[in-house]
Amino acid sequence: MTENLNNQNKYSAKLIAKMGMMAAIACVLGLFRFPILPMVSFLTYDFADIPIVISAFAFGPVAGLLITFIVSFIQAFLLGGDQIYGFIMHVISSGTFVLIASLIYKRHKTKKTAVIGVLIATVVTVVIMGIANYFITPYYYGGEGMRAVVVDLMPFILLFNLIKWVANSVFTFLIYKRISPFLHKA
Numbered sequence: 001m002t003e004n005l006n007n008q009n010k011y012s013a014k015l016i017a018k019m020g021m022m023a024a025i026a027c028v029l030g031l032f033r034f035p036i037l038p039m040v041s042f043l044t045y046d047f048a049d050i051p052i053v054i055s056a057f058a059f060g061p062v063a064g065l066l067i068t069f070i071v072s073f074i075q076a077f078l079l080g081g082d083q084i085y086g087f088i089m090h091v092i093s094s095g096t097f098v099l100i101a102s103l104i105y106k107r108h109k110t111k112k113t114a115v116i117g118v119l120i121a122t123v124v125t126v127v128i129m130g131i132a133n134y135f136i137t138p139y140y141y142g143g144e145g146m147r148a149v150v151v152d153l154m155p156f157i158l159l160f161n162l163i164k165w166v167a168n169s170v171f172t173f174l175i176y177k178r179i180s181p182f183l184h185k186a
Contacts (some may be wrong), residue, residue, distance in 0.1 A: 018183055019059060022052070022054065023052075023070050025051045026051040026071045027048065027079065029050070030075045031079060033045065033046045034046075036164070037156055045167070049094050049164075050171045052067050053118075054172055054183070055183075056105075061098065064098035064102050065095055068090075068091060068094045068098055069095075073087060075087075085136070085137075089133075092129070093125060093161070096124060096125045097124075100120055102117070104117030104121075105117045114173070118169040118172070125161060125165055133150055
């Protein structure tokens with residue numbers, strides 16, 4: 001019995017170490033940002049969500065959400081991000097995608113369900129981010145007058161999120177199977 005308990009603790013420690021490593025990789029990747037659409041250059045893309053999505057596929061939705069929360073916090077408050085606004089928006093965006101994609105993938109771990117998961121997650125995340133930007137952005141950046149600006153920019157906000165999550169999905173597919181053996185190694 002004691003040996004069994006020690007094995008569980010050892011595996012838990014290994015899982016936490018792997019999750020920590022993936023969070024650290026995400027934080028480093030988050031330092032390299034660049035605009036995708038010149039007309040809204042303040043919306044920048046980074047590769048930080050790719051290790052988060054890979055973690056969610058490898059370790060499950062709860063692990064993915066935990067890593068999302070940790071990475072969002074570190075980026076927003078310790079690495080020069082947009083503080084509380086950036087934290088909230090990153091958690092909403094990445095959390096929505098990670099939760100939906102990994103829940104679908106968890107039910108039946110095949111390439112087909114992974115594709116279905118990321119497609120559904122992309123569509124839902126784009127819609128959720130449109131809603132979040134409509135309600136949250138004006139609150140943090142100047143009240144009701146800012147809402148008109150957000151509405152004018154909404155096509156670009158939606159396009160940015162579509163490109164971002166399609167790119168994250170493609171990169172995840174290219175990388176996941178290559179590193180999956182390491183992540184699942186006991």
